Amino acid sequence: MMPRPAYVMAYAGLWALLLASSAVAMTLGPAHISVGEVWGTVLHHFGLLPDSPVSRLRDAIVWELRLPRVLAALGVGAGLALAGTVMQVLTRNPLADPYLLGLSSGAAFGAVVFLLAGAALLMPLGAFLGSLAALGLALLIARLLGGATPSRAILAGICIAALASAGTSLLIFWSATGDSYREILSWLIGSLSGANWGDVGLVGLGLVLCAPIILFSGRGLDAFAFGDAAAASLGIDIVRLRWTLLAATALLTGVMVAVGGAIGFVGLVVPHAVRLAVGSRHRVLLPMSMLVGAIFMLWTDTAARSLFDPRELPVGIVTALVGAPIFLLILLRYRRVT
């Protein structure tokens, strides 16, 4: 849809926007810190600048609070956009998002179980285990129904999601008291508040492990455009590719959910927006979705933590507030051309 030099320009533009956004986002917040101070602090910590240009407190705000938060937002956004793109192709369902097969409900259930069991610090682990358990169950049910085809997997996922949500509500209703409501709710909506270097490491690890597998499957994902039989007759080992990609996507989504909760709309809207602009060739669509997802998430999270200062919103509210209208616009645009 675009000539090749246009892609190069688009990549360069998006990378520049990402770096500039990160620098600006780190200056925003209760403490006023300039772009120069931000870069100075970062360079100092990389050992490229002998003396820190700012006080220890401001240094800590940049290095311990804002930078990890910005990096976590970028990583979670990229990961969710990538996972959403893959789910939309694999299930041939334009409404698919990373949570389609019950992943987010499973994660919420796992997190709430861990929280109520008194292991609040291990909530991310509970979320991760819960999401994988939900996916495993959904695929198992699909298999028992006679083979894990896209439509069966979706139906089984809906079933698991409903069960897990009911379980979560039951647990909250039964036992949550005082502030744990708030904590659970913020987590269910999705929030990156309190993201630290440990979270950044987790998100990075998830991306490093899963993203290359997905990015190098662009050719196979292209072949899925006309369904399983068409992909198979183009020489794609569809069973192996589908399971490999489902596993990679589930792992990736599990990690993202563990860090940020069930942040909605990023994995649904970003792939559609990018597809509208560059078409469905996955060797272009996948990396572009990651970049756009990262930038989208960074700005929504920055808005979530700074717009209503000193109060902070769960970022899931902002992604939905921004994402839903964008999704509507995309639908209108699609209707015009189809």
Add this chain to the structure above:
Amino acid sequence: MSGLVVQGVTVKAGERTILDGAGFTAPAGAVTGLIGPNGAGKSTMIGAVMGLRRLVRGTIAFDGANLPAMLPAERARLCAHVEQFATTTERLTVGDVVGLGRVPFQSAWQAAPSAQDETAVASALAAMGMATFANRLYQLLSGGEQQRVQIARALAQEPRMLLLDEPTSHLDIKAQLLVLDVLRAQAQAGCTVLLAMHDLNLAARYCDHLVVLDAGKVVAEGTPADVLDPDLLLRVYGVAATIVQVPGKPYPLVIYDSAPNTD
């Protein structure tokens, strides 16, 4: 011999036997038509040759090579498949769709199509008379145009065997003739062409070789003039017909008389 040789092929769906020891040949350089009523097993046969259906019994050889034992990618470089309907929710231009025909020739590390890929796509589009369509969106085309794009995609695979499942069934008559002319030209260039068909007169006009499937078995095989006779049509299709020879035309014409109630 060169071409496709199918022997004793049995395929089941659950307990149901779809193909029951079916065998035939599709010679290289010829157009072979697979005919028979709905449910006779035509699509399943094409799927079996394409490696999409598991064989319970039987062998399928192409140019002497054992087709079911091949790696999928290897098979895709040899034979191309066009389905009856091909729809997508993806946003692809005609050029992108035809470019899918080059997937079997690309590695996962390849970021963009090679010069050879682009040549193959361009000449496939030209062969289908669709060179000016390259940048149009596939979803916006008519059914007939989409079918021609799918055939162009198959041609871009530069296959030695073309398998098509009722490629003309929802095309207008001109588009049907265009498609069949292209397939004839492919056969003349040495390709083995096998297509499932419903229109017996088009089959008689365009096929060198006909294979008649009925309830999973091959019940007749040969030139259209040999195969198409009133007894067979009554037995297989349950239709009374007259076969006439039109002066000046080398192929027979089927005139359908009635569908007698055989219950």
